[in-house]
Amino acid sequence: MAIDLSKVAYRLTLVPPDGRQITVDHLILSASLETLPQELAARLNVQLKNVKLKDGWIHQHVYLAKRLILQATDGSGWKEVFRGAVYRWKTNASDHTIEITAYDPLFPLQQSKEHWYFGSGETGASSIKKIAEKAGVPVGRIDGPTVKLAKKPYSNGSLGDIIADRLEESEKKGAGRFLVRSTQGSLEVVKEGSNETIYVLDDHFVEDSADEHSIENLVTRVKIYGNEGNEGRALLKAVKDGNTKFGIIQEVLYSDSYESVSEAQKAADEMLKEKGKPKIERSLNGPDIPWIRRGDKVEVKTGTIGGRYIVEGISRDISSLRMSLNLRGD
Incomplete structure (x- = not known):
């Protein structure tokens, strides 16, 4: 889908307790999302x-825990891209x-413990809905x-970690x-890569990119030891082997740290899943497209990066209208 980058702009509005909307984008010196x-x-x-305005200084209209709204346009009308509290x-x-x-409204979930x-029989969807409703977050x-x-x-875990674990269990x-993620003040749960509009980011768009592959922290074999044995020997x-084509790089676990050898073997499997393959980090920088969100699928054709990827993280410089994306292979 084409977008006229020359028409991209942002508008920031403060919403004090009396419900007024004070537009302050003309006062922005720097901003990042x-x-x-x-x-x-x-x-x-x-x-x-x-x-100083007619009814007081700008800081007198900024209240802790009160709203502000960031909107964006590409020439086709203003749309909300962030709603949050100070x-x-x-x-x-x-x-x-x-x-x-x-x-945004998910911050209390990120910080709170319970x-x-x-x-x-509970599902990830029902679990997350219950957590949000109990925390007072709109769903x-x-x-x-x-x-x-x-x-x-x-x-006593953070609600954010509990949510992440329920999603991970569901994926397994x-x-x-x-x-x-939060959309217009409400929590939503969406499948990664389910966006209908897929932007193509090629050499005409991308200003810089990085494609890093590393096996510095690779683990390809895990040995599980018990503490008992002759003459104090473990x-x-x-023994759990992963992909050993890059060589044998070994880690050790002790069964006494787990409830059983079976549980230790599961931990070894998780370690090999996490560390048993090359670590790949891909990123790119270019003009800002306000409509790209974390979890979206994009098509990239630049440098040594080619294919469809999931956006794992976004940093936007609102002042310069530039964005940086962290990518994961689709």
């Missing part, structure tokens, strides 16, 4: 000129500026995952990869 791979919530950082603000007297940090117990579109999971307790059972209980 980030959705990082390991974080549940999107973050907006803004530096504004702290000027979590930090700071004025600087020397240059008459104010710095604001805002997060005990949870899910019974047998929107939930596409899945709908595979039934085993019973599982969670002790064949449900595919889903992600949680007894070998099991």
